[in-house]
Amino acid sequence: MQAAERAAAPNTLLAYQADLASCAQSLLAVGQTLSTASADGLRSWLADLSAQAQSRRTVARRLSCIKQFYLFLLREGLRADNPAEHLDSPRAEQALPRFLSxxxxxxxxxxxxxxxxxxxxxxxxxxxxxxxxxxxxxxxxxxxxxxxxxxxxxxxxxxxxxxxxxxxxxxxxxxxxxxxxxxxxxxxxxxxxxxxxxxxxxxxxxxxxxxxxxxxxxxxxxxxxxxxARLSPHVLRHSFATHLLAHGADLRALQMLLGHADIATTQIYTHVQTERLRQVVAEHHPLSASQSTSLDD
The missing domain is CATH 1.10.443.10 (Intergrase catalytic core)
Structure with missing residues (x-):
């Protein structure tokens, strides 16, 4: 379905396969399978992920895959219920994108x-x-x-x-x-x-x-x-977006240029601008700590 109906990229399909395999392995330890899993079995899997010190972003992404999987089974009539329906996704860390000057x-x-x-x-x-x-x-x-x-x-x-x-x-x-x-x-x-x-x-x-x-x-x-270590292709993409926004680009236009399906994804760059403004104030405001130190000197 992901490949035929949603045209998911090969890397996305591989990631989903890995997520399902991870869940299946955890369920096996409590005597369940993907097709027979209970909500408690899935919670046990999430606990395993946390015990492995996986980031909240990774756990949230993996849970998203599992939720899509059980919605698919439900719609196809392969299950009468959705054991993942009430599982809460951890709030992902809001890491600011890295970019170059x-x-x-x-x-x-x-x-x-x-x-x-x-x-x-x-x-x-x-x-x-x-x-x-x-x-x-x-x-x-x-x-x-x-x-x-x-x-x-x-x-x-x-x-x-x-x-x-x-x-x-x-x-x-x-x-x-x-x-x-x-x-x-x-x-x-x-x-x-x-x-x-x-x-x-x-x-x-x-x-x-x-x-x-x-x-x-x-x-x-x-x-x-x-x-x-500071370089990657995505850092250049982040730099493109950050520099456009800094020079007055419209957020909606930026969304179209980046190919984001949801403008919420694009809004991360407004946080970058907010952080830069905070740094400007911290470095140049006369009552900031750095300026106070230079005045004392």
Whole structure:
């Protein structure tokens, strides 16, 4: 159902499979199965997750999967009741998204250059890094959306890029001139590969893997003088959203650009702005602790 009706991504299907397997294993210890589980059996599973020191966010996500599973069984007539109906989901921690400063993003892009005498392989790797980072930051793409972009998607003088996101939902995102130029340079360099993808893997018939891109991002981060632990494709997506909001973007427009189904997901970035305002006041207000210390000095 998730694959056929909701067009769930392969990673989502794998996560649901893992969640169901976790629940089934816990239920087995109390003599129950997924099809015969009671509310108490499911509470025992949740207690097991807490005992394993899993975060509240992880527990909430896993419980969401189980609730969907029993709703499915109920609607299909495979169970007469829903044992997960009254289970309370733990409130997830409201962690602020990590993002880079505008100067740090520029440093990353500037690091995507190899010296004149570099090998062809290193020069191509730099082209891949530049095109990927430009698209991630300029258009707010998810890494899963970026890596499956067809080679023809950026051929020509398009100003908008069609992206298929979560749940098969399509959206249009704008392309900056620098992103189009970087992608065009990569397409020209890869002309002989005959790959259907803008970012081909070692086998040109397949797209680049997430792991391969992570290695490229790690190397570029080191060249830019940034701590690799602070970098990920999603950090660039968060940076895109945070910087747009800081420069006056509308929250509804930001939701459309990011491909969020619910604007509540987008509103996390308003908390980022609130935290930044608090820091500004703390650092610059004449009665703040830091200013009082400098006045005393």
């Amino acid at each position: 505008e100067s740090e993003v520029l440093a990353l892009l500037d690091a995507c250059v190899e010296p004149e005498g570099a090998s062809p392989a290193k020069k191509r790797r730099a082209l891949v890094a530049r095109a990927a980072l430009e698209l991630l930051y300029a258009s707010g793409l998810r890494i899963s959306e970026l890596l499956v972009l067809p080679r023809q998607a950026l051929v020509g003088d398009q100003r908008m890029l069609s992206v298929r996101g979560k749940g098969g939902r399509e959206r249009l995102v704008p392309l900056s001139d620098s992103a189009r130029q970087a992608a065009s340079a990569l397409v020209q360099a890869d002309a002989g590969l005959n790959s259907p993808y803008l970012f081909p893997g070692r086998n040109p018939a397949r797209a680049m893997t997430r792991q391969a891109f992570d290695r490229i991002l790690h190397d570029v981060g080191l060249k830019a003088g940034l701590e690799p």
